[in-house]
Amino acid sequence: MLRIVGEILMSTDDPLGASRSEATRTTNRRRFLWISSWALGFAFLGVAFVALTTHLVNWSSSDKFCGATCHSMTWVNAAYQRGPHYTNSVGVRASCGECHIPYDAGHATAIEYVKLLLFKADRGAKDFWGEAKKTIETKEEWEQRRPALSNTFQAYLTRHTYVTCRGCHSLQSFGGPRSHMKLVIHQGMVKADSYDCLQCHANVGHVYEQPSSKVGGWYSVEQAEAGRKLFEVSCSGCHGAKLEGISGPALTGVTWQQRFGGAKLLTVWGEIKGPMAEFAGATFTTQKSLDILAFLLQQNGLAAGNQPLADTRELSDTLPEK
Numbered sequence: 500m501l502r503i504v505g506e507i508l509m510s511t512d513d514p515l516g517a518s519r520s521e522a523t524r525t526t527n528r529r530r531f532l533w534i535s536s537w538a539l540g541f542a543f544l545g546v547a548f549v550a551l552t553t554h555l556v557n558w559s560s561s562d563k564f565c566g567a568t569c570h571s572m573t574w575v576n577a578a579y580q581r582g583p584h585y586t587n588s589v590g591v592r593a594s595c596g597e598c599h600i601p602y603d604a605g606h607a608t609a610i611e612y613v614k615l616l617l618f619k620a621d622r623g624a625k626d627f628w629g630e631a632k633k634t635i636e637t638k639e640e641w642e643q644r645r646p647a648l649s650n651t652f653q654a655y656l657t658r659h660t661y662v663t664c665r666g667c668h669s670l671q672s673f674g675g676p677r678s679h680m681k682l683v684i685h686q687g688m689v690k691a692d693s694y695d696c697l698q699c700h701a702n703v704g705h706v707y708e709q710p711s712s713k714v715g716g717w718y719s720v721e722q723a724e725a726g727r728k729l730f731e732v733s734c735s736g737c738h739g740a741k742l743e744g745i746s747g748p749a750l751t752g753v754t755w756q757q758r759f760g761g762a763k764l765l766t767v768w769g770e771i772k773g774p775m776a777e778f779a780g781a782t783f784t785t786q787k788s789l790d791i792l793a794f795l796l797q798q799n800g801l802a803a804g805n806q807p808l809a810d811t812r813e814l815s816d817t818l819p820e821k
Contacts, residue, residue, distance in 0.1 A: 556619065560596025560603055569626065571635035574642075578705035593667060598704055599652070601659065604666030645707075653697060661694040683773035699765055702815040716804015717764075717816075718793035723803065726794030729787055733779040742798055747778070755799050756820070765814035768792050785811060 558564055566576035579585055584593040597604040601618055602611040635641050656663065670685045696703075731740065737747030748754055759767050772788035783791070789808045797803065801818075808814075 552616075556616070557596075559619065559623065560594065560600055562594050565595040569630060571626075571630060571641065574638055574707075575705065578707045581706040582702060582704055584704055593704075597667060598663050601662045602666065604663065656697070657695065661696045664694070664696045680769045680773040683777055684769050697812075699811045699814065701812045715806070717796050717801045717808070718803055719805060719807040720797075720803045722790050722793040722807035723797040724794075726790035726792065726797075729783075729791050730794050733781045733783075734775060734791065737778065742795070747775075750795055751798050755795075759818055761820040762818055763814060764792065764808075764816050764818065765811070767795065767818070768811070768814050771795075 562576075562579075565572050566579070579595070584598065586592075593604075600615060600622075602615045607615055629635065635644060670682065673681050730738075734747075737745055738750050739745050742751040743749050744754065748758070768788055771791050772783050772785070775791075776783045776788070786809070789811075793808055
């Protein structure tokens with residue numbers, strides 16, 4: 500109480516000092532308000548910049564932007580809409596950005612997001628320059644340049660161990676009885692950390708030619724004969740010498756149609772190289788499993804041709820449903 504009284508008396512005795520003290524407090528308040536206003540302004544601008552950047556990144560990675568804004572993407576977009584990444588049995592669509600831009604499919608870390616922005620800036624500048632110069636004006640020009648562009652992108656995926664595919668797909672996450680084949684087929688890749696997704700899934704992103712019936716035969720007669728010998732040794736014990744089924748399912752007739760009618764050759768080949776080989780206690784090379792596939796196709800009435808099945812990239816063809 501005495502101190503307060505003393506301060507009052509001092510302020511009464513020294514009006515000039517009290518005035519200076521009040522001016523100092525006013526200046527400090529103004530300085531505080533000025534700094535706070537600028538800080539809030541910078542924070543707002545920062546949030547707005549991040550929001551705008553995120554919006555532009557998402558917009559420029561969208562299917563609408565890629566398919567409609569860029570003229571040179573017209574034919575790519577049509578092929579994408581025919582592919583299984585656009586329409587599939589599980590109703591999950593993989594966008595252009597998720598397949599072609601690293602880290603776009605998942606929750607990128609700060610460093611990954613910076614890499615994403617740098618990648619988009621590099622590709623965006625090249626695409627803008629190409630559109631400005633009208634390097635691809637017609638479908639014929641696109642078809643001429645497509646192999647080189649495809650090879651460039653596949654080389655990028657190989658160098659980065661198919662980072663965009665792994666942004667969505669985790670082989671360790673497959674579950675259920677129908678997924679055993681996938682695990683067996685891919686387990687070597689997981690252990691070696693070596694990926695070549697397009698070796699088997701060549702048409703997963705784009706289907707440039709409309710699906711049609713197989714022209715020129717599905718396999719060669721010599722290949723089917725080689726497959727028959729392999730089947731007799733390793734597979735007939737479960738499936739029967741006439742494919743009638745013993746402990747394993749029949750591989751001809753109605754059972755074949757129910758299991759594989761309308762499926763890709765890749766599905767049948769995966770069952771042969773994966774679970775069938777595993778149950779038989781055998782190891783089938785890629786070519787041997789293709790030979791067995793040729794034998795099964797022959798036994799189910801599919802026509803032979805002059806060329807054997809020799810590459811898993813040929814397994815995107817679809818089997819007849821009836």
